[in-house]
Amino acid sequence: MSLPTVVHLSLSYHYMQLPREVIVGKGTLERIPEVVTRLELRGKALVLSDEQCYGLVGKRVSGLLEKAGLIPDFLLVKSMTVDDLILVEKALKEKKPRVVFGVGGGTIIDAAKLSSASQNIPFISIPTTVSHDGIASPLASIKGSEKPYSVLAQAPLSIIADTEVISQAPWRFVISGCGDVISKFTAVRDWRLAHLEKGEYYGGYAASLALMSAKLVTENADLIANKQDEGLRVLLEALISCGVAMSIAGSSRPCSGSEHLFGHALDLVNHHHAMHGEQCGVGSILTSFLHGSNWQKIKATLQKLGAPTTAHELGVKDMDVVKALQVAAQIRPERYTILHKLNLGFDACETVARATGIID
Numbered sequence: 001m002s003l004p005t006v007v008h009l010s011l012s013y014h015y016m017q018l019p020r021e022v023i024v025g026k027g028t029l030e031r032i033p034e035v036v037t038r039l040e041l042r043g044k045a046l047v048l049s050d051e052q053c054y055g056l057v058g059k060r061v062s063g064l065l066e067k068a069g070l071i072p073d074f075l076l077v078k079s080m081t082v083d084d085l086i087l088v089e090k091a092l093k094e095k096k097p098r099v100v101f102g103v104g105g106g107t108i109i110d111a112a113k114l115s116s117a118s119q120n121i122p123f124i125s126i127p128t129t130v131s132h133d134g135i136a137s138p139l140a141s142i143k144g145s146e147k148p149y150s151v152l153a154q155a156p157l158s159i160i161a162d163t164e165v166i167s168q169a170p171w172r173f174v175i176s177g178c179g180d181v182i183s184k185f186t187a188v189r190d191w192r193l194a195h196l197e198k199g200e201y202y203g204g205y206a207a208s209l210a211l212m213s214a215k216l217v218t219e220n221a222d223l224i225a226n227k228q229d230e231g232l233r234v235l236l237e238a239l240i241s242c243g244v245a246m247s248i249a250g251s252s253r254p255c256s257g258s259e260h261l262f263g264h265a266l267d268l269v270n271h272h273h274a275m276h277g278e279q280c281g282v283g284s285i286l287t288s289f290l291h292g293s294n295w296q297k298i299k300a301t302l303q304k305l306g307a308p309t310t311a312h313e314l315g316v317k318d319m320d321v322v323k324a325l326q327v328a329a330q331i332r333p334e335r336y337t338i339l340h341k342l343n344l345g346f347d348a349c350e351t352v353a354r355a356t357g358i359i360d
């Protein structure tokens with residue numbers, strides 16, 4: 001009899017948590033029972049959703065879970081503030097599910113991700129919109145917390161994305177998702193810059209994955225703009241790959257750089273802001289200009305998709321854009337980007353916004 005091999009792990013290991021099953025396509029909700037069987041899920045399950053998504057999709061998910069032999073219960077949430085999270089965690093402690101299904105948009109998926117992580121149970125992501133890469137990432141954001149950006153929680157055990165469901169959501173969500181993916185061009189540039197100038201860890205594989213997603217969405221912009229199922233699948237796969245890139249990197253670095261800091265800053269400057277991916281897309285035009293790279297191509301792709309490329313189209317004042325660009329670096333002083341390097345004053349920010357045609 002041979003003895004089992006003992007593997008001694010180095011203390012400085014790199015931890016990656018990846019989704020085990022990803023199903024993307026038309027009518028994939030019907031595959032839920034087989035996923036449950038393959039993952040050997042048993043006992044109580046909780047479907048976390050909002051009122052609208054529960055009526056449209058969540059109820060159906062519950063029925064399919066029952067069919068798969070699980071005991072489903074549901075919980076409806078409206079928003080994702082610190083108080084909401086406390087309530088969801090309390091409900092999880094009482095209901096004691098063995099798995100959480102997040103059925104909804106970004107807010108719901110984030111609620112499922114954070115609450116399940118804190119209770120040490122897996123969660124499955126069933127997105128009803130494609131507005132940002134949080135549908136597959138291990139990170140989540142909480143409204144009203146001292147950190148306006150996302151924090152590490154856990155990766156979904158599985159992602160079941162049904163394009164038939166997602167195509168029912170307003171087109172603007174798709175545009176926002178595209179903006180979030182295209183913004184990886186500058187996110188990766190910032191990551192490289194931090195590596196070269198500050199010696200920060202840089203993962204070539206995670207960076208390539210994020211970049212490839214941005215390239216694929218750019219190359220397929222016409223297909224996506226045509227509102228075809230195939231285009232939606234390209235976007236979904238790109239968003240999921242971005243989530244996986246963050247899982248591999250162990251942080252949001254490959255997917256969130258100066259353009260995301262601009263987006264978060266705009267949230268603070270103007271509360272009636274646009275969608276996350278729309279703001280990051282515009283941010284990417286600005287910071288691509290600062291990096292001296294091809295900002296015109298980013299702008300042209302966003303225009304092709306019908307995404308906002310000006311302050312007016314974002315629904316904010318010209319000066320809000322300038323202010324946001326100026327204060328963006330302060331959102332995360334520790335996350336070195338081109339904005340930290342250049343430390344631009346108000347006038348320089350205004351010049352950049354004019355040069356890229358974001359403001360008149």
Ligand SMILES: [Zn+2]
Pocket residue numbers: 132133180255256260276280
């Ligand atoms: Zn994002």
